[in-house]
Amino acid sequence: MSDPFKRLVLEQHVTKDDIELGAWNLDWIIWETDEEVSGAYVDVWLTQDQKTRIHVVDDRPVGLLYFTVRGDNVDLVEERIQENFDLWPFREAISALRDAPGRDEKLIAAYATALTAPVEQSEAVEDAFRELAQDTDPGIRQAVVIATGYAPLSGLVRLVEELRDHDPVEHVRENARILLDGLRADGSE
Helix, strand or coil, X not given: CCCCEEEEEECCCCCHHHHXXXXXXXXXXXXXXXXXXXXXXXXXXXXXXXXXXXXXXXXCCCCEEEEEEEEXXXXXXXXXXXXXXXXXXXXXXXXXXHHCCCHHHHHHHHHHHHHHCCXXXXXXXXXHHHHHHCCCCHHHHHHHHHHHHHCCCHHHHHHHHHHHHHCCCHHHHHHHHHXXXXXXXXXXX
C-alpha cells in the first residue's frame, strides 16, 4: 500500500525551471502556482488521473526546494521524481551537517536533515541536533527550533524544551516556546 505522504528534497542546483520542465515531461497538470504559505511559495501539480497531488515548495525561509506528494499513487510518483530529479537523500544531508565547513552550509544541511529524516533514523538526527543546540551561534540554535517544526521527533522536541528553558538568547527561548505551543495545539507533541 502507498504511503499517503512523501517529502523529497531537491539538491541545491535544481531550479524551479528544472522542476517545471520535469513536470511537463511527466505529464503533470498545473493546478495552482505561487500560493504563499508561511513565506514559502507552493506550486500544485496533479498527475494525469488527478489522483495524486504534487506540491513543489520553494521554502525560502530555509533555503530549500522540495516536493510533497499525497494521494493514491504516492509510491509511483516518488519513483518518477527520483528518476527525473536530483534529490538530497537523508544520508547525504546528515553527512553534510556533520561536515559543514561554515554557518550557511550548516544551516542548509540542518534543514535538509530535518526534511528528509525517516522516523527510523530519529536517534541519529537527535544526536546531530544535540550538538547544534549547544553551538555558540544563536542562529544555529534557532535552526534546531525551526527544523523541529519539520521533524517533531520526541528527542528534538526535548532539545527545543531545553532551549526554551535555558537558552541565553531571548528570541531563541521565545521561538522555542512558540513552536512547542504550536506542537501541543496540533497534537504533534
